[in-house]
Amino acid sequence: MIAARSHRQPQRWLVGTLVAALAFILAPAGTAQAAEAPPVPVPPSLSAKGKGGVALADRDFVIKVRLAGLWEIPAGNMAVKKSKDPRIQxxxxxxxxxxxxxxxxxxxxAKKLGIALxxxxxxxxxxxxxxxxxxxTPEQFDQIYVDRLRAAHGKIFPAIATIRASTRNDEVRKLAQEANQFVMTHMSLLESSGIVDYGSLPTAPAPAGAGGPAVDTAMVAAASSSGGLPGVNTSVILIVLAAALVAGVVTTMRIFRPR
Known part of the structure; x- marks a missing residue:
């Protein structure tokens, strides 16, 4: 009796592992990509004392941050009033x-650096x-609001990175770091609406002098839109993987089976 129980223990453990593995493989892909709360802007740890030269690009950046607020503040207030969707509001x-x-x-x-806004x-x-x-209509407003702001944030995002990486002035560097966190947060908020028209966003420029083989952009677009490579059935792949796992576990159980 004791010997029989000892032989059953590995089998029970293997069966439990099989069930858990199958549940993981066959679970919907969306479950593994649960929505996360957007990051909240936090003050960076950088210190600024007004040191370092101010380039023309730095001045342009400070002005653009001001311009962003001049239209996105009234646009947000308009969303609260015109939209009927609580999420958009x-x-x-x-x-x-x-x-x-x-x-x-x-x-x-701008005041510290003498930049007119x-x-x-x-x-x-x-x-x-x-x-x-x-x-x-409120629905058309929602689409315009989300798409215009998402496109604008996408354009300013790389500009912020350039200033953050290249500026000599510590005040501008700190502002760029702060603005970067705000923009990431705003893009996440806008995308959480579920109505961003990604197809209308400008595509990234091709790398200069990459030297590698040409990439089939149509295939990449089809793969990204369908969640996989064109012509490949994801469900079939999952079933084959599950069958292979079952076969492996059965073989292992036969090894542990008392003779």
Missing amino acids: EIGRSISAQHVALDQLDIAV PNLPNGDQQGWLNEMNNAP
Whole structure:
């Protein structure tokens, strides 16, 4: 009796492992990619004393941070009023409030460095605000609001990285680090709406002088949109993997079976 029980223990353990493995393999892909809360902007640990030269690119960056607030604050306030979707309203409220905080940081840096800031959005930004204000339905407003802001944040994101990596001025460096965290947060918030039209976003430029084989962009686009390579059935792959796992466990159980 004791010998029989001792032989059953490995079998029970293997069966439990098999069940857990199969559940993991066959679980929906979305479960493994549960939505995470967007990062919250936090003050960086950088210190700034106004040291270092200020390049023309630095001045342009400080001005662009100000311009971003001049249209995204009223756009967020408009989202609270015009949208009927509670999620869009919350996104607008959060982005507007965070741009108020970022605008204060930007104004302080501009004052220290003697940079004159605009008080009105530029022509493109005013056009986006007019487009939102004239949206005929709340649903159309939501789409315009999310797409315009997501596209704008995508454009400023690499510009911030360039300034953060290259500026000689510690005030600008600190502002770039702060702005980077805000922009990442805003992109995550906008994407959480579930209605971003990624197909309308500009594509990244091809690497210069890569020297490698040409990439079939159509295949890459099809793979990213379908969640895998074109012509390959993901379900079939999972079934084959599960069958192979079952066969391996059965073989191992036969080895442990008492003779």
